[in-house]
Amino acid sequence: MSKAADAMAARAQAQALVEGLQGVLLDARRLAGAHPGAHGRRLAGPGEAFWQYRDHRPEDGARAVDWRRSARAERLFVREREWEAAQTAWLWLDPSAGMQQSETEERPSKRRRALTLLLAMALLAQRSGERIGALGLTPPLRGPHAAEQLGLALQQSPENLLAPPGRASLLVLASDFYAPIEHWERQLRRLSANTRGGVLLMLADPAEEDFPYEGRVLFREPGTRNENLVGRAEDVRAQFQQRLAAHRAALHALATRCGFALVRNRTDHPAAAALGAVIAGLEQAH
Amino acid sequence: MSIGALFFASPLALLAFLALPAILWLIRATPPAPVQQTFAPLRFLLGLKSENSQRLRAPWWLLLLRAVLASLLILGFANPSWRPKAVAASNKGPVLIVLDDGWTAAPEWAGSRAAALAAVEEGERKQSGPFFLLPTAPQRAQTGPLDAFSAAEIKARINGWRPSPWRADRAAAAKRASNLRGRFADVIWVSDGLDSAGAAALGEALTQKGPLRVHAPGFTARAITDLRSTAEGLEIDVRRAVSGNPVAAVAAETLQGRALGAAEIRFAPSATAATAKIELPPAIAARAARVRLVGEASAGAVRLAPNGAGRPVVGLVNGGDTAQPFLSDLFYVERAIQPFASVQRGDVESLLNQGVQALILVDDSALPQAEQTRLLAWLEKGGLAIRFAGPRLANSDQALAPSPLRRGARALGGALTWEQPQEIAPFAPESPFADLTVSADVKVRRQVLADPAGLAQAQIWARLKDGTPIVTAAARGRGLLVLFHVTAGPVWSDLALSGLFVDMLRETLSFAGSASSATEPGAELGPWTPALLFDGFGALSPPPRRVQVPEDIFNAQKPGPALPPGLYERTGSPQRAVSVASEAELLAPLARPAGAVWIGKARQGTVSLAGLLLALAGLLGAGDLLLALALAGRLTPRRGARLAAAAALALVCWVQGVGPALAQIDVSPPPGWNINVPLAPPEIASIGDVRLAFIRTGDGRLDRATRAGLEALSATLTERTSVAPGPVVMLDPARDDLSLFPLLFWTAPAQPTPLSPQAGANLERYMQLGGLLFIDTRGLAAGSGGEASPAAILLQGVNVPPLEIANPREHVLGKTFYLLRAFTGRRGSASLWAESASAAAARDGVSSLIIGDGDWANTWADEELTPIGGVDRRELAMRFGVNLVMMALTGNYKSDQVHLKELLARLGTDPGKTR
Secondary structure: OOHHHHHHHHHHHHHHHHHHHHHHHHHHHHHHHOOOOOOOOOOEOOOOOEEEEEEOOHHHOHHHEOHHHHHOOOOOEEEEEEOOOOOEEEEEEOOOHHHHOOOOOOOOOHHHHHHHHHHHHHHHHHHOOOEEEEOOOOOOEOOOOHHHHHHHHHOOOOOOOOOOOOOOOEEEEEEOOOOOHHHHHHHHHHHHHHOOOEEEEEEEOHHHHHOOOOOOEEEEOOOOOOEEEEOOHHHHHHHHHHHHHHHHHHHHHHHHHHOEEEEEEEOOOOHHHHHHHHHHHHHHHO | OEEOOEEEOOHHHHHHHHHHHHHHHHHHHOOOOOEEEEOHHHHHOOOOOOOOOOOOOOOHHHHHHHHHHHHHHHHHHOOEEEOOOOOOOOOOOOEEEEEOOOHHHHHHHHHHHHHHHHHHHHHHHOOOOOEEEEEOOOOOOOOOOOOEEOHHHHHHHHHHOOOOOOOOOHHHHHHHHHHOOOOOOEEEEEOOOEOOOOHHHHHHHHHHHOOEEEEOOOOEOEEEEEEEEOOOEEEEEEEEOOOEOOEEEEEEEOOOOOEEEEEEEEOOOOOOEEEEEEEOOHHHHOOOOEEEEOOOOOHHHEEEOOHHHHOOEEEEEOEOOOOOHHHOHHHHHHHHHOOOOEEEEEOHHHHHHOOOOEEEEOOOEOOOHHHHHHHHHHHHOOOEEEEEOOHHHHHOOOOOOOOOEEEEEEEOOOOOOOOOOEEEOOOOOOOOOOOOOOOOOOEEOEEEEEOHHHHHHOEEEEEEOOOOEEEEEEEEOOEEEEEEOOOOOOOOEOHHHOHHHHHHHHHHHHHHHHHHHOOOOOHHHOOEEEEEEEOOOOOEEOOOOOOOEOHHHHHHOOOOOOOOOEEEEEOOEEEEEEOOOOOOOOOOEOOOOOOOEEOOHHHHOOEEOHHHHHHHHHHHHHHHHHHHHHHOOOOOHHHHHHHHHHHHHHHHHHHHHHHHHHOOOOOOOOOOOOOOOOOOHHHHHOOOOOOOEEEOOOOHHHHHHHHHHHHHHHHHHHHHOOOOOOOOEEEOOOOOOHHHOOEEEEEOOOOOOOOOHHHHHHHHHHHHOOOEEEEEOOOOOOOOOOOOOHHHHHOOOOOOOOEEEOOOOOOHHHOOOOOOOOOEEOOEEOOEEEEOOOHHHHHOOOOOEEEEOOOHHHHHHOOOOOOEOOEOHHHHHHHHHHHHHHHHHHOOOOHHHHOHHHHHHHHOOOOOOOO
């Protein structure tokens, strides 16, 4: 295929992506709007937003005096702004086929929910002037169109996690983390050496947790040819849930060890709580 | 193999029942398919087994359903059929066959004959005998005892038997049956399926003679009970029993069988009477000699229209001068009465000999003394004479007038009078014209005046506004003499130019019938003799021997052996028809006699059950599929509703498709009736259209090419001419009714084969009736009609008229629409042979057969044919096609164009000569 045809095909793909993204972006904007100001340095420093007035100190110099405030008192005041140091956060979305599963009208797929949350993060970051990038795909982005760019890029996230370029960066990894614990251990250990930690955003489908199946069911793994025929699904429910809980416990321990916060979100639960938890996790991380 | 009434055509399939247990075990061992579920955290499930995953098996009701399904399939493939055994009398002995052989049996005669023969054969197998045959409508009234026949003799008799053109006299047959001695082992009544007087008595008499079985045809006979002539054309009443075919077509024909028009009838489901209207211009309607039900070969399905369907025969007495026919008074009279009367011209003597019912004399009509006496004598006996005034009447000849006239004419208006032209006054209530309204624009400028002194002798039918009589009438013996005091032309008044004139003449001529029926039943007229007689199938032929029917029997108009229906004549009277079906013809289904068994065609036949069983199996299979889906959890409520809708739709389709098939009745025509075959509904539907037709050659590619060519020609005709042909029709001359198509196109196949005798006869008849048969030999060999040519092979056995080469400049085919210099075909100029004008003299020189070698159909269809040397062959071929269709439709209309040059030369204005 010629290069031009390649470009055409890619563009068509991108178009489809953007179209799929519009709903997600909308969701993300709504989410970001519903989540005001939990993010900030809580320190005075260079920034836009007012932080506090404090007494003038001689080393500040005359230029720092806030004359309007000082005129109303008998002291000199200095206006301080909140410190808004730009950080870099890297986002990653698990591309495995399992993330696509069980999208219905009332609840999104895990992938879509993850994308929504990640883009909401991106919008929030954009608002506070921080830089944010798709891990292994884009440089750190900022500016009004960063969210759209990220949305496109995230959907092509690589299977394996690459170490981010800067050392002092935060990571947000979205996945269902169903892969074996050894796999995650390998990945996270490599990353934690290079980063300041971050958040593992663990998405789950209600069917995967509640296991509502009954009778004779042939289970198939998406993306592979693995399958398992279960004669009476209700009989294996307890065992399955036990195994899943064990896996998650192991994952939680691993995350804590590597300096990551583990945030869980079920696709039938609201996304806003998860967004808050992710941001809180990030705040903790630095 | 048969079990009781159940018969298996492929009994070996039943062996599959042996395998049924194995099949059921397999089904039982195979549990229903599991629900499939994609599941991302499959890893955590791996290795987990529920203990009882093997326990699941098909539930018992699913097993039962599948067992039934398998059984149905096996039974279906064994091809079973249900054949109820006719109740055959077990004992042997004499057999009585009662055969309804009136015209009502004629449409299904082959079926009746087969049923009778089957009864004989059955008796033969049982070694019964002797056989007796009791016809219910014999050719001659018979009362004697029946003859006993052997099986071979009676078969020969039945094979040679033909239906009579009258209804069965079952009362007489009942009497003959009850006179028979002894009991019969078998009594078979091959009926026409219709009730009639005496049917119950006959049934009772027959049941007493032995075990009675009654055969009835699938569709019973229909009849044309009345034929009326209206201003729009013909109105035809058709009657049927509810068991008669509800779809019919009626056609009006000349006596020679040339179709003039046709119409379709559809009876409402329970209706027994329907009226068809064939729209025809009056002049054409006057030529209709009979109407028939197309596709029904019975005498009752034909009705003669003597004298143009109840139209009075009016004689116009010729005048002296015919040099300027459009100015002659007779022209106006003829045009006025044509819609409702049959017109004959001649002198009084010859007209009276032809038995006209009314005479019209205009002023010019010559009336020598001898004829005048004859006329008066005829009037005395009940004739109707209508006279018109004029200069001659005004000045000399006044003997034949209702009342004495004043000499000379009264002029109204003009340079020398003070009076204005007068209008006609509204008609008096006692006048025959009372129902008519006077139009104000009719002005009378001149009239002859009745002498007031003698006016009491006459009735005044119409007056002018000033009170002077304008139409007077007087009885002359039994007859009537009517005088219009103006001319029949527009010279004296505007009357002849108005519609009022037509209405007045119609009212006046309504006296014609009564006057003529008042004719003395005189011995001098003599008995009626048949000119043409019906046979049971409705064909007309000259009487085999000279028959004379006395007046009283004739007037009873009850057809039977004494008065065979047909067309009758006698000197001094117009021809009259004795119709087969009376206006109150009773057509009702035959009620089953008590104790008798039907062996009707529809009831007798075996019913194949294979389709039914397989269809049921299919339904069960669909149900099973749904159940399997439900078990597998795939049947969500929404999908279920959709599936249910689809199933309902499929069920409806099945019922519509199979339902009629289950109740199907064989209506195929009897063999040998290639002309009167029932029309398929699509043909009936488009009976009014012009449709191009071609003859099926059996070569699929060739037939498709011909169809494509004719479709292209149809499109061109629609585009360029006022002919808009319907869809192209493919015909089989051996089976189809060709008479509906003006032009038959026949492309010679590469290996031509001769026609079957039936097809040949049908084609011959088609050509005789005025159809145009066009054979395209495609240049396969020289189309000269020589021995080896394809056309000669195709037409083997057909009576081919002599042919001659058609020259485009001389033959009418070169003139009918386009003026053609050559008949262009695929390879340029083609040669054409047409029936020679002398041979076609009987049809006004219109050829009925044209043979050419231009490969036209292919040329018309071939849109990519490239012009050679600037000649667009397709266009020229198309023009030839247009001309051909035009010739088929217009006959010799353009043939004077052929002689145009000659005519111009004779007129001295030949454009070729410069003077």
